[in-house]
Amino acid sequence: MGTVSKALTLLDYFSRQQPEIGLSELTRTSGMNKATVYRLLCELQAGGFVEQAGSDRAYRLGPAVLRLANVREATxxxxxxxxxxxxxxxxxxxxxxxxxxxxxxxxxxxxxxxxxxxxxxxxxxxxxxxxxxxxxxxxxxxxxxxxxxxxxxxxxxxxxxxxxxxxxxxxxxxxxxxxxxxxxxxxxxxxxxxxxxxxxxxxxxxxxxxxxxxxxxxxxxxxxxxxxxxxxxxxxxxxxxxxxxxxxxxxxxxxxxxxxx
Amino acid sequence: MGTVSKALTLLDYFSRQQPEIGLSELTRTSGMNKATVYRLLCELQAGGFVEQAGSDRAYRLGPAVLRLANVREATxxxxxxxxxxxxxxxxxxxxxxxxxxxxxxxxxxxxxxxxxxxxxxxxxxxxxxxxxxxxxxxxxxxxxxxxxxxxxxxxxxxxxxxxxxxxxxxxxxxxxxxxxxxxxxxxxxxxxxxxxxxxxxxxxxxxxxxxxxxxxxxxxxxxxxxxxxxxxxxxxxxxxxxxxxxxxxxxxxxxxxxxxx
DNA sequence: AACCAATGGTTTGAATAATGAACCAAATGA
DNA sequence: TCATTTGGTTCATTATTCAAACCATTGGTT
CATH class of the missing domain: 3.30.450.40 (GAF domain)
Known part of the structure; x- marks a missing residue:
């Protein structure tokens, strides 16, 4: 499984039922190493695909997906x-x-x-x-x-x-x-x-x-x-x-x- | 620049003006290696983030972004x-x-x-x-x-x-x-x-x-x-x-x- | 038909980045 | 106070990515 696939897999864990996920929880549910998850999240965050919510430091999907969805819809x-x-x-x-x-x-x-x-x-x-x-x-x-x-x-x-x-x-x-x-x-x-x-x-x-x-x-x-x-x-x-x-x-x-x- | 960032960068080249991009063109505009772009596209495709359009073999954004945008909006x-x-x-x-x-x-x-x-x-x-x-x-x-x-x-x-x-x-x-x-x-x-x-x-x-x-x-x-x-x-x-x-x-x-x- | 250029896709050893176990500091709660 | 959990970091090992070549196919030109 390639690095990119891993990162994309992480995005898949976000859902309407569970819109915010912390680092530890994400490592547990994904079964990957914590450091790996952390770095992947950092890159996803830099790209705007996830962001850290206000209250705790949990992650949630970022605004980048909205733009892509717009383009996809237009396409x-x-x-x-x-x-x-x-x-x-x-x-x-x-x-x-x-x-x-x-x-x-x-x-x-x-x-x-x-x-x-x-x-x-x-x-x-x-x-x-x-x-x-x-x-x-x-x-x-x-x-x-x-x-x-x-x-x-x-x-x-x-x-x-x-x-x-x-x-x-x-x-x-x-x-x-x-x-x-x-x-x-x-x-x-x-x-x-x-x-x-x-x-x-x-x-x-x-x-x-x-x-x-x-x-x-x-x-x-x-x-x-x-x-x-x-x-x-x-x-x-x-x-x-x-x-x-x-x-x-x-x-x-x-x-x-x-x-x- | 990490691998994930590169893959995410590729997604950024898709726009309303240019919704479909071929492999060669994407390598040119991104300045990355062709093999790299190809593998990244393959992984993005496996995740549903891009797909290959019907007519030629050009790539365009895939349906995965829609689901993420839905979740993001709900969140x-x-x-x-x-x-x-x-x-x-x-x-x-x-x-x-x-x-x-x-x-x-x-x-x-x-x-x-x-x-x-x-x-x-x-x-x-x-x-x-x-x-x-x-x-x-x-x-x-x-x-x-x-x-x-x-x-x-x-x-x-x-x-x-x-x-x-x-x-x-x-x-x-x-x-x-x-x-x-x-x-x-x-x-x-x-x-x-x-x-x-x-x-x-x-x-x-x-x-x-x-x-x-x-x-x-x-x-x-x-x-x-x-x-x-x-x-x-x-x-x-x-x-x-x-x-x-x-x-x-x-x-x-x-x-x-x-x-x- | 022969040719050319461009395309998508694939391979190679050498270079680079990802990995994971362990570690740290801060917060939380018993 | 101590134990646990959290987000975040480090570093030698390892696997992935890189660049440059190469195929096979397509479409257009001569």
């Missing part, structure tokens, strides 16, 4: 595209829609939209990452990424987040294979007991899977008809998003997709 | 605070208001607001960085930062952006000293011939100067009375912004500031 207004598509998707289905992107070996929630159709809906506010094995999103990505990714994901720990979480690697492999065949993935209560979600993969310009779009419903509300409507809407939304991102769909999916629509 | 909603204050500032003065932050050894425009009072106003859309020696913003920062920064800034090249740009280090030093005494800096046509701007410094929690708030007017519109109104409004806005950012004003400024208000 590739993905978020706008995604949010517009998600609004349409949630309107069409009456349920919560969201998009997550692969970030290293995790999936980070990228954007989401609620429907006004129901007073009860799946909320996304407090979720930042999704487990690869327990979410429809994660299964969709595993189904359309290199076998490599699936292998490493399934060889790691597979925590049972709910009693319904599938944790058996063999069963997960069949779920992934099914997702690949059908063009979409499914999860019933894998992360929260009463949430039923469906997901389709998203691809970048090189044809590699970068994430997934999903629709999540309260399990009680899911019917066969709604499921069909969601899958159709998901495929359309994914097609649209990928096109706007300058992405390219693999041929195998194009067939499953036209079948579904 | 320190500086931008919202700044924008609200700038709206008030531009309303109060009838002129364009903006805030820029130190980013390494440059000043990056961070936020701005227009007034509805006039059809003609100074526009900020296409500006991304401000020169330290030619802008009121830059002079304000130099006046309230370490002598070190001023020394390095004045020892480098001082391009004459307009015929009115002050480029003589000695004259700049007196301007900076005046700004320190008065609590605000001034630039008449330093960047654009007909723009008159006033700026006050902003400070972070550690009491170090991190940027400046400024109001820019068409030179023809500036009067003694307007200037007084702007300086007063600037000091109030700066006080408010710094307070919201959890910053601390140096005592020397507090006096000049209360005098002005």
């Amino acid at each position: 590739v207004p993905m978020r706008d595209v995604a949010e517009a598509a998600l609004r349409r998707l949630s309107d069409a289905t009456g349920e919560t829609a969201h998009i997550s992107l692969m970030q290293g070996d995790r999936m980070a929630i990228f954007a989401f939209a609620y429907s006004a159709a129901h007073g009860i809906a799946v909320r996304m506010e407090d979720v930042e990452f999704l487990p690869l094995h327990a979410s429809s999103t994660g299964l969709a990505v595993l189904a359309f990424s290199s076998a490599n990714l699936a292998a490493t994901a399934l060889s790691g720990p597979l925590p049972a987040i709910t009693p319904h979480t599938v944790t058996d690697p063999e069963r997960l492999r069949t779920l992934i294979a099914a997702a690949r065949a059908k063009g979409h993935a499914e999860s019933l209560g894998g992360i929260e007991e009463d949430v039923h979600s469906l997901a389709v993969p998203l691809f970048d310009a090189r044809g590699t899977c970068v994430g997934a779009a999903a629709v999540a419903t309260p399990a009680a509300r899911m019917t066969r008809a709604l499921q069909d409507r969601i899958v159709t809407a998901l495929h359309q939304a994914a097609q649209e998003i990928v096109a706007h991102w300058g992405g390219a769909m693999p041929d195998e999916l194009r067939k499953a997709r036209t079948d579904a629509i | 320190v909603p500086m931008r919202d605070v700044a924008e609200a204050a700038l709206r008030r500032l531009s309303d109060a003065t009838g002129e364009t208001a903006h805030i820029s932050l130190m980013q390494g050894d440059r000043m990056a425009i961070f936020a701005f607001a227009y007034s509805a009072a006039h059809g003609i106003a100074v526009r900020m859309e296409d500006v991304e960085f401000l020169p330290l020696h030619a802008s009121s913003t830059g002079l304000a920062v130099l006046a309230f930062s370490s002598a070190n920064l001023a020394a390095t800034a004045l020892s480098g090249p001082l391009p004459a952006i307009t015929p009115h740009t002050v480029t003589d280090p000695e004259r700049l030093r007196t301007l900076i000293a005046a700004a320190r005494a008065k609590g605000h800096a001034e630039s008449l046509g330093g960047i654009e011939e007909d723009v008159h701007s006033l700026a006050v410094p902003l400070f972070d929690a550690r009491g170090t100067c991190v940027g400046a708030a400024a109001v820019a007017t068409p030179a023809a519109r500036m009067t003694r009375a307007l200037q007084d109104r702007i300086v007063t409004a600037l000091h109030q806005a700066a006080q408010e912004i710094v307070a919201h950012w959890g910053g601390a004003m140096p005592d020397e400024l507090r006096k000049a500031r209360t005098d002005a208000i």
